[in-house]
Amino acid sequence: MYTLRTLPGDDVRQIMWRFADRFDLQMSIQSARSIARSVVAKLVAEGARNTHEWTEQKDELLTAFDQSGLTAVFMDPHQGGFIEGPKNLALALIAFELAWVDAGAATSSLASCLALAPIHEKGTTEQRDKYMSACVPPQPGEDREIWRGAFALTEPLPYIGVDTGVLCGKATVSDWTDGEEPMLQIDKRGRFITNMDFANFVTAAVESNDDRIKGTFMVILEEGDEGIFDRGAPTLKMVHQLSSTRDPIMNLKVPASRIIGGYDVVDGVIVPKYNHSEIIGSVFHRTRIPVGLMTSAKLISAIEPVIRYHRNRFRGGDACKEGSPRFDKGIQSNEDALQRLIDVWASGEAGCSLAFAASRLADQFDPIEKAKEAEFENQGITSPRKQMMALRKMKDQVFELIDLEYTPEADRNQARYQELKNDTLVSYAYMEALAGVLNPGVKLWNTGEGANKMREAVALVGGYGITEDCPGFLMQKWTDTQLEATYEGPEAVQRRHLTMTMTSEVFLHTLDAWIKQMKAAGSNVPGLGGYALASAMELWKFTLNYLQSAKDENGKKLYHNKRQGVTFAVADALGWLLGPYYLATDVMELIEKGPMSPTLAEGIDDLTGFYKDVCHVQAARAAGEVSRICTDLVYGFNECNGECSRDDLKEFVELKAKVDMCMAGSRLAKDRAGNALSEVMIPEALDYPIG
């Protein structure tokens, strides 16, 4: 038995989310937190969310982001920023802090980064330096307006939405004098475009409507360009009201040098270096992570207000004597109230562990991706298909790297590990396959399941929960989750993405390494839920293999990208496993490093005891979901034979029974974690105004 003394603070997070040695990130967190809990909280409490319009009051947000340094986080030092190297983790931590109070505000802080992302990922050096520098707030002595951007992919119905293939945005050549830069006419309408009230430039996806331009591309449009730059009507959204959204109409003449990534002229035709799909693929590969994180941050932010509400619920009445259980514990004297809150907490922790792991991976991946491009260019291998074939040939080395990556440091051949890790193409192949699962996984699971769990948090505050002035703004946070699940690609997009990536041999080899790692955790770290996770992963893998060759009652293949009833469900099941897996690794990190922390050492066993239980609760929940989904899929496409037996599925039956047995102890874990919530100390008042 243990007691949780206080709610976990920065000292715990820095270890679990691995930024204890990053002073630059800790500073950014402080800036974001102080704005979230002052300017943002005040806006929400004062009802600034009650209008679709972008008001002067809401504009205070942008000033606060500029003044505190948050606006410049995305830029490199030579562009006016202050963080060296990749910034995915930095942006994720800022999104976490802002979404802790309001996810619309978090979206506002990220929207210009989304607009810049196509330029950052695929732009030319000149484009990058021009627009990134323009978006940095003016330094003392500088006299210029700060630029903000909008990212315009989505178009009015019936064009771009989930399906990004059919564009109505068109490009034609307007003038092209021999030896001079061609001028393009860009006709683009947007739907639901964030930042559109004040954007000075827009990165827009368009398609050629002219024989002299090839294919699709993304282009930078500026407010001052010749033609129409109409910001359009405000979107009548009911969520994220601290971000600006409108349906713009733009018809502008721009030089061809605004094509993102540049172009070549081949036989009199402008050939953009990148088509719009390549650019948006690269952008969303990163930007979806902080969106998923927002929902998880909100789940954890709900813990303190719910505990306070429950404890204080009956205080002050005549019948509630000081010192009585009703006075001391309030609603917390009921087991269900404690345990449902543990479920909310466990989901939030799992989502955060997954999203921070994905953002750390993205930071490692950024330079590797660039190095891979350079290496292939040196070798003259430029077509994506040829690159893929070259990477496939390295399968054995990639597998060896994965095996070493998941072998404890003391037991592995360190020299060989370093050699493989330093091999750009080998490292790239491993990271690309993993990121291909983690990034859609974060967006899918954190937001989709997070929305369901946020409803549970609201329910725990009863009638007050569904009012505007619920402590912790839980009602607003719940409704906002639906937008997090929608923008930058709804769940269907993420499931479709996972359908392609989760079958990769490299990812499946990584999954084998996770299974071994979780089995080892099952015996070395009892109570973490390692066995439950390992057995559920095995069941998932068996099911995927089975479905790939099995046919339904009518002889039709089950695993087929047109058969979303199968593939999307397999993706959902995998989504459940990712969060608790990364939470387990974070808890193991806390067990290892916590004792060395001066602030945590004393109560470390209590703290890690609680975290092991939270992880176990989530591992068991995930294992249950995986088991349910896999059972549906394996048995559901054949009619009942009346005998309740399938000889061909003996292995499935055994694996499933193992998952069931591995639930051992998970309810005891929930009992203990729930009890800990009834004793944990919380501050006297919420850390931001409640109205």
Ligand SMILES: Cc1cc2nc3c(=O)[nH]c(=O)nc-3n(C[C@H](O)[C@H](O)[C@H](O)COP(=O)(O)OP(=O)(O)OC[C@H]3O[C@@H](n4cnc5c(N)ncnc54)[C@H](O)[C@@H]3O)c2cc1C
């Ligand atoms: C407030 C807000 C801000 C936004 N900001 C931006 C922005 O800044 N820039 C930008 O470009 N866009 C932005 N968007 C647009 C957003 O990204 C899109 O709304 C989203 O990608 C979904 O497109 P859609 O609404 O057209 O949905 P649709 O394409 O109409 O899809 C609707 C639903 O149908 C189902 N569905 C559709 N296709 C499939 C399929 N192939 N398989 C299975 N199911 C499917 C899914 O359930 C899906 O959710 C924003 C949206 C909102 C609401």
